[in-house]
Amino acid sequence: MTVTDPNWFTEIDAKNGAAWSLQIKEKLHKERTGYQLIEIYATTGFGNLMVIDGFVMLTSRDNFLYHEMMSHPALFTHPDPKRVVIIGGGDCGTLREVLKHPGVESVLQVEIDERVTRLSEQYFPELCESNSDPRAEFYFGDGIQWMKDVEPYGVDLIIVDSTDPIGPAEGLFTEAFYRDCYRALGEHGLIVQQSESPLLHLDSIIKPMHRAMLRAGFDDTATLHFPQPCYPSGWWSATMTGKHDVHIFRQADAEKAAFTTRYYTSAIHQASLAQPNFMLGQ
């Protein structure tokens, strides 16, 4: 029993026989760029919705969970992050969170599809409110190539805020890419990367990521857990890897942070590092 109603957007996860739907008030935009099909809708309960190639990217209502967890834990794990690179992240929500850290001196966002950013400026203006910060720089191009070409040792934190590891983002989940990241990163450098659902993608994505990161030369890996209603299963993760221990963080700094968040706190950071029993010993 399902409703047929053109006023619902549905993302089907065929492999797991599950689907998630949002009720639509209005289709705001549809555009085939050189890279992908982007659709923007106004929903009845989740604010605006961006869909790329049929997959939900974000909604106004719940993106704060993902964007805060893709930024603050890694920023408080590095001892003094000054130079941040975001690979992907075209909606600018992660960028906004990174720029809340006063110690960050520069953030370069390397997004392959400029249209994602332009549409986000139009339909998710709250995520783009820091785009004119003088510390923010935008480069629209291929993140994999950029990482191959960059001068070594100049980056403190790489945030891989990409689509799923199918299609153009596939190369961002490989040992070769992590080796390039390793070379780009300074002494205490680290990566944080979205790593899909612990329930649905443990064997297919999360475990291979850990292995590839360690093979690329990194010293430690840790998967962070958080809720993300608009993604399959509603349970999402980000995986960190670094040249040093990524399980300890600047807890006192996190506790006295002079900016506001809706989800992240120092206690939430610690909590996100707790692994379900079925993931221990992986």
Next chain:
Amino acid sequence: MTVTDPNWFTEIDAKNGAAWSLQIKEKLHKERTGYQLIEIYATTGFGNLMVIDGFVMLTSRDNFLYHEMMSHPALFTHPDPKRVVIIGGGDCGTLREVLKHPGVESVLQVEIDERVTRLSEQYFPELCESNSDPRAEFYFGDGIQWMKDVEPYGVDLIIVDSTDPIGPAEGLFTEAFYRDCYRALGEHGLIVQQSESPLLHLDSIIKPMHRAMLRAGFDDTATLHFPQPCYPSGWWSATMTGKHDVHIFRQADAEKAAFTTRYYTSAIHQASLAQPNFMLGQ
């Protein structure tokens, strides 16, 4: 754009304009009991599915999250739980988890609808594998009335594993019910109760529960967070209240527990107590 396909079951959350669907292999059972409409399906990706009055109750694949978090945190919070009462819980998954604790001497399950339990024995036999434990007792009747009638001071832990607070379960979310629980509980007694989605039901359910529990005389309340893909938003909670502090627990006992879990660990317990920033100061 939604699929019309009779081979999908969809639960619509009209208020939030969201829906979750599972692909169906086969309808296994449909029955209108004296209390509700129960449907059982075999799904393609989530094992068997039980639906009551159109709402997803559980699936074989992901119920371990809910059942472990409805039992182990509260059992390790009480200093020595011997006498446990489950209100609802007809699928017996919570009962199975409770019976893993060797110190528990008796568990009485008070479920209003015996058919839920009988159908669970048939379609979710793994959840019922401890039903013949001599410590388990079944009473099929109204939990609200049972709590009014019970002798005072005889219960260590009350687990309220009910449907949503609409219809028959509504009375389980009231100050009057919590007062009856208070009377039924011994010196270190506590309640743990499913409390819906932190994203969707904070103001409508979670906050009023805390207030009603404290007004009923309890000393402390704490909301536990955990993923639950088959429920709206995929992010769920249980709220504990007790005659003493419910934020501390028998951590050493949890660490050396001689039974297996798939999600729960001592670290997950601690993590589940971390509150999102938007819930602090509530």
